[in-house]
Amino acid sequence: MENANEKRQNVDIHKYLLVKGLCKPVLLQVLRGVAARESSRTMSQLSVQPIVISGPSGSGKSTLLNKLFKEFPGCFAFSVSHTTRNPRPGEVNGKDYHFVTKEDFLKLVEENGFLEHAQFSGNMYGTSKQSVNDISSSGQLCVLDVEINGVKSIKKSDLRPKPRFIFIKPPSMEELRRRLESRGTETEDSLKKRLDSSKEAMEYAETGAYDHVIVNNELEVAYEHLKGILIEDLHKIQGDKLKKGQ
């Protein structure tokens, strides 16, 4: 039986995939969903470093993250993005998004409150530092799945604890193309765009911008690499959850 947390997380993973599938190129790639729980935090729960995961489209970010979410249910929380767009039926303020006016959004931009923000289809979207901090201090691991510009802007930010930057690298450009083609989600045009922008992403990774580079050739090997990077945090989070009887 799924417990309430797992159920909620599965819903969020589903939402995440939906967002990834529908609006890939934008900031919406940032995972979003549940707000951080605030109560009764011990010192050992503080300061879970967020992870910033990036890599060319088709390199396998979603595949790897979803394996991780499944193996470690309840250990991840997702930042709630701000948006100026109107809520759709059923969307809940503070859960699906923080729905704000354009004025409030711009004020937060001025106050340097966003890790990154972007405009899409006439609306503004942003990931606030506060929403990520809330999760880190809740003792859960916040994952930000962003493109190269998001990585650059998060690097420039004063986010604390400092995130770990992880790059998912395809084994080769030929294999990347093969995987994107076999995923069956791309038109000839979008495939070209993704492959073009992947060159920039690969070059940026060559500059040593990431703490870890994971080559996703054999999925299991890449997964073990990713898990190895996070395992200490994940065990700590699981231990804290057990102590609290969650």
Ligand SMILES: Nc1ncnc2c1ncn2[C@@H]1O[C@H](COP(=O)(O)OP(=O)(O)OP(=O)(O)O)[C@@H](O)[C@H]1O
């Ligand atoms: N190690 C692997 N070996 C073979 N196929 C893989 C591997 N990793 C991922 N794939 C496949 O490659 C395709 C692209 O993977 P995925 O959708 O996870 O990439 P992504 O980096 O999340 O892409 P995007 O940024 O466009 O969302 C998928 O069809 C997935 O099943």
